[in-house]
Amino acid sequence: MKKILLILLVLSLHLFAAQNSKIVLQLAWLHQFQFAGYYMAKELGYYNDVGIDLELKEYAYDIKIIDEIENNKADFAISHSELVIDKLNGKDVVALGAIYQMPPLMLLTRDDTGIKTVKDLKNKKIMMTGNSSNTASILAMLNANGLTIKDIKIISHSFDFRDLINKKTDAMIAYLSNEPIRLEENNIGYTIFHPKEYGFDFYGDILFTSSKFIKKNPVLTKEFYEATLKGWQYAFANIAKTSELIYKKYNTQNRPLIAYVKEGEILKTMAYYNDGQHEENMLGHLHKDKLKEITDVYKVLGLAKGDLNTDEFIYEYNHPKTFDIHFTIEEIYMVSTLLIFVLFLLLYSIKRKKWLLTQGELEDEVKRQQIEIDKKNKLIMVQSKIAAVGEMLGNIAHQWRQPLGSITASIANMQIVTELDEEFTKEQRFHMIENINNQCQYLSQTIDDFSSFFHPDSTNIETFNLKNAIEKVEILSKDAFGNNFIKTIMQLDDFNITDNENIFAQSILNLFNNAKDAMVLNNIPTDDRYYFIKSAKNNNKIEIRFTDSGGGIDEKNIDKVFEPYFTTKHKSRGTGLGMYMTHQIITNHLNGTISVSNKEYEYEGIKLKGAEFLITLAI
Secondary structure (H helix, E strand, O other): OHHHHHHHHHHHHHHHHHOOEEEEEEOOOOOOHHHHHHHHHHHOOHHHHOOEEEEEEOOOOOOOHHHHHHOOOOOEEEEOOOHHHHHHOOOOOEEEEEEEOOOOEEEEEEHHHOOOOHHHHOOOEEEEOOOOOOOHHHHHHHHHOOOOHHHOEEEEOOOOOHHHHOOOOOEEEEEOOOHHHHHHHOOOOEEEEOHHHHOOOOOEEEEEEOHHHHHHOHHHHHHHHHHHHHHHHHHHHOHHHHHHHHHHHOOOOOOOHHHHHHHHHHHHHHHEEOOOOOOOOEEEOOOHHHHHHHHHHHHHOOOOOOOOOHHHHEOOOOOOOOOOOOOOHHHHHHHHHHHHHHHHHHHHHHHHHHHHOOHHHHHHHHHHHHHHHHHHHHHHHHHHHHHHHHHHHHHHHHHHHHHHHHHHHHHHHHHHHHHOOOOOOHHHHHHHHHHHHHHHHHHHHHHHHHHHHOOOOOOOOEEEEHHHHHHHHHHHOHHHHHHOOOEEEEEOOOOEEEEOHHHHHHHHHHHHHHHHHHHHHOOOOHHHOEEEEEEEEEOOEEEEEEEEOOOOOOOOOHHHOOOOOOOOOOOOOOOOOHHHHHHHHHHHHOOOEEEEEEEEEEEOOEEEEEEEEEEEEEO
């Protein structure tokens, strides 16, 4: 009897598992290439392979996409960057991925209107929706060019591109992959104004669900997301075949086949994210810094309050963690043979040259080699300084971007309210003025900090406080650390040393940058990102320890850290000169020592591992 019950239980579980889960995906518009990845994942069986039976729901004018998820009418849905506002307003949303790294939304005009710049839109009719959260990037672009709502004539959007052809409007909010193609079909010239060209870089088509759904269906969610990306990879790699399927099976708009092909080619250019670290591009990527910038625009336009918790907002499997590189046996054999041959020729050349040298020629050769070494060292110094300046300019740009954007948006917000004849409360006026003043003070202080850091007099020797010098570098790195969730913990004593403070600061700035890169590139969880700086006196020496939690350095590379041109970073992220110059400055200019080792340690109950650099200087 027990055996029979066991058999029945196994059979019932098997039958249950064999049934596909019914999943509903709410689209953000009508069927077109914009959603090609979902069609292909469904038609090619990618969803079916993981037990998903997908139903695709077209957009309807009487629905709100966020409500479809909240009311359990859909399991997944597609929205745009306004999903950030929903999250800030307390909605339960989790963004799985952004299919388009820039939004298709833009302003479209006919060539015969004479509108060549955004400023030319003044007093012109613009067709747009009444939802300011959907059009925030467009409004920000207009305001950045000195235009307010009062400067334009807003017409309710008909969603009919023929209104632009028939001159019922001078401009309309449209999609890069849609209306321009239709104008071309009608031989109408057009001009596009895209917010990204004016610094307002949003996302398009964000696939999302709720944390409640993910918690209840963690495996299904992950398999759905992976199958979706697989579908998109096929769609963009096979635009013609995909367009033909859409034309035959999903052509609810009765568009010609060539329209879908053109749409696919345009959308492909907007879909892939390249982080500069890996050779391959990535689909669906969501970047924390970009989301924070989007949040700032919404906040200054009065559409949202508070800060976005990106860890809660971004799906945990959004960022790729590993990349595999494969070589064939033939490729490995060819490369190995070539390296052996080159090495043999090099050794033979060196030995032959030494055999032919006389005693005098040998001395001349030594002198010539020394001159060459000196030249190379000078070249390395110049290259290192250029790299340092480039790194610092990047920090300046990073630190200035947000305050400048905040100032511009605050002024734009004041203009909009003024033009609408609305009144600010005294508290609102004070808040905006205080914000602009604080941002201006911050920019001014930044100029002073960086000017001092690159003081041209490198021969200036004086007694300076070690703690103050390190704190200045920490301030210069504050934004880069903060944006990557790195906590700096310093335990520094008031030691004084006599040397050039700026040279010392430049040397340890490289340590800060390397620590940040290690934690980011190694995908260390944001809660585990720490940078410890501690000083202590040992006899007549000062020991300063810089310890990160970036996972440590590969033991096979740790002895090469201070060699010139050695780097484990991608070629776009590192020159291999930073740590070499730090070593040169500490040992040759400051008469100290520097060493590196891996360290496993514990902080507040958290087990951490990273690299520790030890600098020893004379008091």
